Amino acid sequence: MTVAGVVEHLALDVLAEGDLSTLVTGGYCSDLLSDVLAHAGGGDVWITHQRHMNVVAVAKLKEVAAVVIVRGAAPNEQMVERARAEGVNLLMSGESAFQAAGKLYRLLSG
Amino acid sequence: MKRLRADLHIHTVLSACADLRMSPRRVVHEARRAGLALIAIADHNAAANGPYVRRIARGNPAVLLGMEIQSQEEVEVLALFDDEWACLTLEEELYKDLPDVDCDPDLFGDQVVVDEQDNIVRTVRKLLISPVPWALPDVVRRVAQLGGWSVPAxxxxxxxxxxxxxxxxxxxxxxxAAELSPWSSANDTIEQWPALGRLSLLRASDAHFPHEVGRGWTELRVTEPSLAELRAAVQGVEGRSVSLGPPCKEGR
Structure with a gap:
């Protein structure tokens, strides 16, 4: 499954497009960036409420496949621009973290 | 230049999680007991008891007004002010934007404004320990606009x-600069988070109970106990400096 496939199946908005053909190997849910630094894996789709600029830096460092901001809480333009500049796939879901993670889990296990 | 002790993070009864004995009078008493020359009152997203503390203390100790603001990201920030109007203006702005959730005293404790004579002036309705819906950079910017100074708590x-x-x-x-937890060793913390090595570290008590006031402190080498001098000390201006007091050994 690629990021593009996840975007389609979860009906996500693409806020910033890096490489949508990146392979998705897992998922991680957390709003604590220190926890993401310690435990997320490369290739994960990272599901979060956080909209601070450091999200982009952490996503880049961990080489996650994509970041999904949930509940339709749009980040500011600065963060979107940074994600674009860094080639990070920044996505948004109108659903809750629970729903987005549930759908992703089913998709990756299926 | 003088050497003096500062404790820049003290709660009062306005914080639901603080002890009901933490009235402005008691805080001043405890600060004098602990030999502090400068304190800051920092309740969760609220500042209303600070002016009473300042009026009781009459310079002994010097009192900065402040708040411990919780941003949208759930980062806690100490916002410190010399100017009462500026601090209370920010308090009002934050209160307007706080989620409209009542503080249930049975669950969280009381949020009480108390005057110089230990009289209850009012209780605060909304739960103050919710994050305010302001992004961290906006909190930092607004504090600075109002002439205050902020550091991560x-x-x-x-x-x-x-x-x-x-x-x-x-x-x-x-x-x-950044406030270190009362119990943390600076060396261990910097080892874990090397980026902190480039900041001035400040230790404070984060006191919620009377005996905790002054359990963490920072020594300032300054001309007087004020916010301007604190900032100058952090920047190392003309021989001013800050040095961290020892880690607190108990009460974690």
């Missing part, structure tokens, strides 16, 4: 500290 705490929540220090020239 207990920067090494998990969760609630900036590093746990944001993983890395933000880009840019904020913060200049």
């Amino acid at each position: 207990h920067v090494d705490r998990v969760p609630g500290g900036l590093l746990a929540v944001l993983g890395l220090l933000p880009e840019g020239d904020w913060p200049e």
Whole structure:
């Protein structure tokens, strides 16, 4: 499954497009960036409420496949621009973290 | 130039999680007991008891007004002010934007404004320990606009500290300094978070109970106990300096 496939199946908005053909190997849910630094894996789709600029830096460092901001809480333009500049796939879901993670889990296990 | 002790993070009864004995009078008494020359009152997202503390203390100790603001990201920030109007203006702005959730005293404790004579002036309706819906950079910017100064509170705490929540220090020239938890060793903390090595570290008590006032402190080498001098000390202006008091050994 690629990021593009996840975007389609979860009906996500693409806020910033890096490489949508990146392979998705897992998922991680957390709003604590220190926890993401310690435990997320490369290739994960990272599901979060956080909209601070450091999200982009952490996503880049961990080489996650994509970041999904949930509940339709749009980040500011600065963060979107940074994600674009860094080639990070920044996505948004109108659903809750629970729903987005549930759908992703089913998709990756299926 | 004088050497003096500062404790820049003290709660009062306005914080639901603080002891009901933490009235402005008691806080001043405890600060004098602890030999503090400068204190800051920092209740959760609220500042209303600070002016009473300042009026009781009459310079002994000098009192900064402040708040411990919880940003949208759930990062806790100490916002410190000399100017009463500026601090109370920010308090009002934050209160307007706080989620409209009542504080249930049975669950959370009381949020009480108390005057110089230990009289209850009012209780605060909304739950003050909710995060305000302001992004961290907006909190920092607004504090600065109003002439205040902000630093991450207990920067090494998990969760609630900036590093746990944001993983890395933000880009840019904020913060200049950071408050360390009362129990943390500076060396161990810097080893864990090397980026902190470039900041001035401040220790404070984060007191919620009377006996905790002054359990963490920072020594300032300054001309007088004020916010301007604190900032100059953090920047090392003309021989001014800050040095961290020892870690607190108990009460974790």
